[in-house]
Amino acid sequence: MVFTLPFIAIFIGFFGARFFTTNDKRLMYLLSFSGAFLLSVTLLEMLPEVYTESRSDYGIWIMGGILLQIILDFFSKGAEHGHVHLPENLIKFPWLLFLSLSVHSLLEGFPIVDNHDVLWGVVIHKIPIAIILTLFFKRSGIQNTITWVFLLLFALMTPLGSLIANYGALDHGLLMKINALAIGVFLHVSTTILFESSKDHRFNLTKLLTIFAGVLLAYFL
Ligand SMILES: [Zn+2]
């Protein structure tokens, strides 16, 4: 499950993309829901786990994760939280986008190996991201093979992270530091989704309800 679900999520997004358009309201709701759910899982499950460790110097690693994600955003232009701003008429393989998404996804593979709630948080977060990437690729007129290679490699990154976490024989302290780094990444990505989804500050009941649903689901899971 840990190895297959995050992989499958990318292809659910790829095939699900045909039901959405770029400025689809439903896509925004899906994104808000996934952001709220990921934020809640991070606060309810991951933070306590890291902070009950005897050595509690993990704050700096969480901060490091936030900074890392800010740097990755420079290269991905925000693709990790559902923004793609690359030149249209893309012909070459978008390396910077790919590398930043890969670092991000590799990290996501670590905390999901021993926590199923976090696993679901990551899976649900990946689906709208994959839909948005697919829609972008379709619009940019990039070759189908490039789209496929991109998504396939991208989908393999999280399982690769889980593989390293499981069989890499890393010591417990290092694994907890990587988890703390992932907490920072999740905090940045999920709060950005929530902030950007209310950019115009217009009251939207459906969006508010999807956010509450995300929080409640994470709480009762
Ligand atoms: Zn953005």
Ligand SMILES: [Zn+2]
């Ligand atoms: Zn992610």
